Amino acid sequence: MDKNTAVEFAGRQEAADLLTERGARELLQQAVKAELSTFMEAFQDRRLDDGRAAVVRNGHLSVRDIQTGIGPVTMKVPKVRSKDGKPVTCRSALVPPYLCKARALES
Template sequence: MSNSTLQAVTQPDAGATDPLHELLRKGARDLIAKAVEAELSTFLEQYADKTLEDGRRAVVRNGYLPERTVQTGIGDVAVKVPRVRDRSGDGITFSSALLPPYLKRARSIEELIPWLYLKGVSTGDYQEALAALLGDQAKGLSANTVSRLKKQWEDEHADWQKRDLADQRYVYWWADGVYSNVR
């Protein structure tokens, strides 16, 4: 039996959509598309002078990768990343800095996970907590995933504790005292 104190925020019915929410997602989708297109234009300009023997460009645009979704604070946003073809065979590939190949969640969602952990949400309740905060689109965070992330945070903390402070100078105050609430 779960002793969860989480209260789910009411989400609109699957058939009904929130117009403002949909407008925000559409705006985010369009903005991401324009930003990735600008990245691609810059990338193609770098290789504009690289041509084949017959005068054609060696690096050209070649459609899109399959559409995928990215979890954001406003829900899942569908994204399409352009594909580039290298006709010269040099192995030139385009990788968006905005949408790396395996990005599944926005950084704000990634930062939410440790915050929930620090607030005492158990690993088994993450799915329910994220669904309450982000809606039904919050998927893909099983207890195993959270446990793996927790292990990664512990490793990072251990590395942080072992860092060398020999060349650093810190000023600190030490206060010691006893507080007693005797009647």
């Protein structure tokens, strides 16, 4: 009974960090990118007189930190612009404006 059967894993701490903060950020970025592509598909037929797209992607909003259960996650939300004068706003369901904390933390 004196025999220790515990096994030490080399590099365990580095793997845990990689799966949490970085993995969560990449997963959220992919989901926001998928939302944006769905939004842009809805406006693909909206064209200017010369045939160019009227609704285009235009950089990112300000980078912000969102508090989650695993810690702060830095997010870049893409921004959309209309070139034909009709306003268009792309709002992410995952990262709404002014979100600073995940809903799970609030409850």
